[in-house]
Amino acid sequence: MKPPNDNPSSGSFSLESSRPKVPTRILCVEDNDGDFRLFQLHLGDSPLKPRPSLQRARTLSEAAELISSASDQSGPFDLIVLDLSLPDSAGPATYFRLRNLAPETAIVILSGTTDHELSLEMVQHGAQDYLPKDTLSGDLLGRSLLYALERQRVRMGMKKLNDQLQRTTCELQTTQMHLIQAEKLESLGRLAAGVAHEVKNPLGVLQMGVDYFSNKTATLGGNAELILANMQEAITRADTIIHDMLDFSRSDQLKMNLCNVNELMGSSLRMVHHELLKNKITIIKTLATNLPNVRVDGAKLEQVLINIIMNAAQAMPSGGPLLVSTFSAEFSESSHDEGSRDLERLRSGDEVIVLEVRDHGSGIPEEILPRIFEPFFTTKPTGEGTGLGLAVARRIVELHRGRLQMTNMTSPTGVRARIVLQPDFSLSPQAAPSIPQAEVPTVQFI
Amino acid sequence: MNKKRILIVDDDIPLTQSVKINLEETGDYNVLVENRSANAVATARAFRPDLVLLDYIMPGLDGGDVCTRFRDDPFLRDVPVIMITALLSNGEMGANGSVFRNGHIMVAKPIKLQKLKSCIEEQLAGVAT
Ligand SMILES: Nc1ncnc2c1ncn2[C@@H]1O[C@H](COP(=O)(O)OP(=O)(O)O)[C@@H](O)[C@H]1O
Numbered sequence A: 001m002k003p004p005n006d007n008p009s010s011g012s013f014s015l016e017s018s019r020p021k022v023p024t025r026i027l028c029v030e031d032n033d034g035d036f037r038l039f040q041l042h043l044g045d046s047p048l049k050p051r052p053s054l055q056r057a058r059t060l061s062e063a064a065e066l067i068s069s070a071s072d073q074s075g076p077f078d079l080i081v082l083d084l085s086l087p088d089s090a091g092p093a094t095y096f097r098l099r100n101l102a103p104e105t106a107i108v109i110l111s112g113t114t115d116h117e118l119s120l121e122m123v124q125h126g127a128q129d130y131l132p133k134d135t136l137s138g139d140l141l142g143r144s145l146l147y148a149l150e151r152q153r154v155r156m157g158m159k160k161l162n163d164q165l166q167r168t169t170c171e172l173q174t175t176q177m178h179l180i181q182a183e184k185l186e187s188l189g190r191l192a193a194g195v196a197h198e199v200k201n202p203l204g205v206l207q208m209g210v211d212y213f214s215n216k217t218a219t220l221g222g223n224a225e226l227i228l229a230n231m232q233e234a235i236t237r238a239d240t241i242i243h244d245m246l247d248f249s250r251s252d253q254l255k256m257n258l259c260n261v262n263e264l265m266g267s268s269l270r271m272v273h274h275e276l277l278k279n280k281i282t283i284i285k286t287l288a289t290n291l292p293n294v295r296v297d298g299a300k301l302e303q304v305l306i307n308i309i310m311n312a313a314q315a316m317p318s319g320g321p322l323l324v325s326t327f328s329a330e331f332s333e334s335s336h337d338e339g340s341r342d343l344e345r346l347r348s349g350d351e352v353i354v355l356e357v358r359d360h361g362s363g364i365p366e367e368i369l370p371r372i373f374e375p376f377f378t379t380k381p382t383g384e385g386t387g388l389g390l391a392v393a394r395r396i397v398e399l400h401r402g403r404l405q406m407t408n409m410t411s412p413t414g415v416r417a418r419i420v421l422q423p424d425f426s427l428s429p430q431a432a433p434s435i436p437q438a439e440v441p442t443v444q445f446i
Numbered sequence B: 001m002n003k004k005r006i007l008i009v010d011d012d013i014p015l016t017q018s019v020k021i022n023l024e025e026t027g028d029y030n031v032l033v034e035n036r037s038a039n040a041v042a043t044a045r046a047f048r049p050d051l052v053l054l055d056y057i058m059p060g061l062d063g064g065d066v067c068t069r070f071r072d073d074p075f076l077r078d079v080p081v082i083m084i085t086a087l088l089s090n091g092e093m094g095a096n097g098s099v100f101r102n103g104h105i106m107v108a109k110p111i112k113l114q115k116l117k118s119c120i121e122e123q124l125a126g127v128a129t
């Protein structure tokens, strides 16, 4: 930082990087005509090259207008020279308002004799400099403005770096989370196969035992029937967990077929029909016609839908409406699928097919929302939830290069679950087998 | 009415015992258990089963190996085989709880007696027609 030798008379400091190739654009906010003319004069005397372009505002609101139209047209001002006492604003507030209006612009305070102290304070709050009106000269002004520009440039550079750093840190954290999650899933997969073999045979023995005694409840008498029913439930529960775990270890083996999403929705609903009936759930279907097909493993996708539907039903313990729909849409990222790994396939704007299930339950508390896809994360009592439903569901959907999006809804509260899939155009919807329209009532009460 | 002959090949002794008892108590079947997969072919040749229940994961010869030997055997090649495996998940099974894979009906453990029976009857009927 040394003054260049070829221009000693300027007394100003200059840096190659900050030397403007286009005129510096300055906004002077000053209500006093005399003070403004004086400033204009000094600016003319200053060694700033090329000659800066100067605009003037007499009030803060006029300044605001100029700032906003400038940033619309030619980009923000490089520099604002500010008198703190204006007709429509006075004191520190003037500076802070302007700072907000032009966060990226260097601000230099023009101070009268009475407010040097205040000006100094403004410098501590991010103003680049303050210039006393009474002792102003071309040289002083030029040097101050150059310094101000340079400091602001460095400051913005630092801000940019800092933003970048924060973004990178955030990305790192997300990646780390994914890695941990992926590892968890993988070891779970390995474990599942082992556990399945070791546990299913004993379960098979128990099952045969229950079947054996089930034929003999009459001779066993008393509570035999109840006890056998409880044993059967325990076997089923243990079996369910193992099945869910197995779905991890095996879910990479997909049997892909062209499927009609309305049929998938229909068959899934049929499979849980009794459960829904028992829970007084009313199904309201809105299925789009003529949707392109999807290439998916139908049985697996049904499993995903069933998991989602059962969650929705469990979220409405005293019953209520369940809105299921299918439609095509433009893909857009939802904020709650940060865990998705396969980001390269679906892009915002892609045409996608959506299978949606909405409930009117109480929604998912914000603090657990980031955890719902974790294997074994559940808020339900033992026996009711294994915490594997959504973990399996998301894994399956992602293996299809799709997305599973869970979003809280307000008024009425509830959860919106979306399975987002890519359409497969290799067969036109007309050519593909599909349910005749008459069999798909738009609204069905069960 | 003559009972159908069923051979169970599975290394798990308590499991095979209880399956045998349950199937025989229905009065429809005559069941023989073979717990060593290496002996499966010899036992089957002697027993002449109408149907074989075959475990998939076994020490030594696994279910797939045993099945291949049955298919290579002139006396056993047409005997229907139901594979029973611990490694099937819900997502891989059809609505009726079984799946057809690599030429076999596969069912998942633990299987309920009711389901096992209907699966056996289905297979036996398939051979009869
Ligand atoms: N529709 C929903 N409404 C409210 N909470 C839900 C809903 N779906 C999922 N959740 C929450 O996410 C958790 C994890 O769901 P899941 O993985 O299916 O496991 P489980 O249902 O066995 O608990 C649930 O325990 C519940 O807290």
Ligand SMILES: [Mg+2]
Binding pocket: A307, A310, A311, A385, A389, A390
């Ligand atoms: Mg669930």
